[in-house]
Amino acid sequence: MFFSRKGDKRVQTAAQTLADYYSLSVEETSKWCDIDGNSIAITLPFCALTQHGALRDVLTAALDKAGHVNTAIAINQKIVGAKTAQPPVTNIRNVVAVASGKGGVGKSTTSLNLAFALMQEGAKVGILDADIYGPSVPIMLGNPLAHPSTDDNKHMKPLEAWGMVANSIGYLVPQEDAAVWRGPMASRALKQLLDETLWPVLDYLIVDMPPGTGDIQLTMAQQVPLSAAVVVTTPQDLAVADAQKGISMFEKVNVPVVGLIENMSYYQCSACGHTDYLFAQDGGKALAERYNLPLLAALPLDVSIREQADIGKPLVVDKPDSPLAAIYRDAARALSMQMGLTLPARENESYIRGETIGINIV
Numbered sequence: 001m002f003f004s005r006k007g008d009k010r011v012q013t014a015a016q017t018l019a020d021y022y023s024l025s026v027e028e029t030s031k032w033c034d035i036d037g038n039s040i041a042i043t044l045p046f047c048a049l050t051q052h053g054a055l056r057d058v059l060t061a062a063l064d065k066a067g068h069v070n071t072a073i074a075i076n077q078k079i080v081g082a083k084t085a086q087p088p089v090t091n092i093r094n095v096v097a098v099a100s101g102k103g104g105v106g107k108s109t110t111s112l113n114l115a116f117a118l119m120q121e122g123a124k125v126g127i128l129d130a131d132i133y134g135p136s137v138p139i140m141l142g143n144p145l146a147h148p149s150t151d152d153n154k155h156m157k158p159l160e161a162w163g164m165v166a167n168s169i170g171y172l173v174p175q176e177d178a179a180v181w182r183g184p185m186a187s188r189a190l191k192q193l194l195d196e197t198l199w200p201v202l203d204y205l206i207v208d209m210p211p212g213t214g215d216i217q218l219t220m221a222q223q224v225p226l227s228a229a230v231v232v233t234t235p236q237d238l239a240v241a242d243a244q245k246g247i248s249m250f251e252k253v254n255v256p257v258v259g260l261i262e263n264m265s266y267y268q269c270s271a272c273g274h275t276d277y278l279f280a281q282d283g284g285k286a287l288a289e290r291y292n293l294p295l296l297a298a299l300p301l302d303v304s305i306r307e308q309a310d311i312g313k314p315l316v317v318d319k320p321d322s323p324l325a326a327i328y329r330d331a332a333r334a335l336s337m338q339m340g341l342t343l344p345a346r347e348n349e350s351y352i353r354g355e356t357i358g359i360n361i362v
């Protein structure tokens with residue numbers, strides 16, 4: 001049992017240390033701290049599992065310095081669902097759209113690596129591929145011939161790959177069929193995939209949206225209880241202009257854009273180390289500054305990102321210790337933090353039904 005003791009000197013030291021660590025106010029971080037006997041209990045409102053060790057060291061040093069030696073520290077994280085205009089989807093705390101104005105900027109690759117990075121940071125994550133024009137998630141997950149199974153002919157069990165649950169239009173219909181769907185059919189398909197899949201309890205369901213900012217994308221964004229959106233762009237003027245349209249589209253339907261990701265930002269020659277800016281420089285960064293949005297990541301054009309997608313095992317899964325995977329995890333933590341700190345939370349969790357409706361992933 002925890003006793004709230006905000007006046008406790010150990011809590012004050014912990015809150016101040018967290019505030020310094022994350023560049024936040026003490027008012028914010030003291031909400032995360034509690035005390036139980038001789039133990040400080042910290043509950044982060046975002047996922048940052050890979051930082052818990054470093055955070056514990058910093059807290060221990062600060063508490064020791066303040067004379068509170070041997071204070072035990074428990075670090076937990078609790079992701080809440082953000083309020084949405086539409087009712088939530090059963091078992092899903094946050095549906096997050098990953099969108100791009102322009103096609104081919106690496107939206108699907110980024111969606112998947114970001115989803116796995118969130119998972120590595122301790123969140124429960126699923127992926128929904130809503131890209132009717134080119135559903136690439138099945139190939140990138142290495143199970144292009146799979147189909148979701150059903151026990152009652154009404155609900156689908158999501159596929160599982162590398163510990164992630166997924167569903168995709170690509171698992172259900174041949175690509176040539178879906179590609180000619182008009183707006184109402186496409187958005188109905190997305191709604192069905194969302195509502196008729198037996199999702200386990202998820203902190204985040206990442207939705208890989210179709211590229212573009214037309215009626216189809218607008219209707220999709222309107223019909224789904226999106227907590228937030230992330231926009232992917234390359235630095236190129238053309239892509240940035242389309243990304244800007246994407247931001248405006250989400251603004252129109254009151255979905256908060258919580259960050260931009262600049263993909264293919266630069267290319268570093270593996271032989272000589274020289275850096276080239278094939279798609280111009282800093283276009284995404286400038287757009288983020290213009291809209292006062294966090295730039296969650298600037299990812300290089302790198303052959304291993306493409307190769308890993310092609311062999312069906314995303315880079316973050318296959319090479320978790322690589323510097324590139326670390327960039328995706330930085331983006332995942334920044335996204336989760338931005339959502340946890342800036343979006344108003346839903347009042348209750350009655351939509352979380354747990355294992356009664358399907359499988360539970362750890």
Ligand SMILES: Nc1ncnc2c1ncn2[C@@H]1O[C@H](COP(=O)(O)OP(=O)(O)OP(=O)(O)O)[C@@H](O)[C@H]1O
Nearest residue numbers: 103104105106107108109211300301302305306309
């Ligand atoms: N950072 C990167 N470095 C190297 N290759 C990349 C990178 N990001 C994506 N790619 C490659 O670029 C191609 C397009 O990527 P992807 O399919 O993710 O783009 P998309 O924006 O989702 O496309 P679409 O508009 O067709 O949905 C793929 O071959 C992918 O492997």
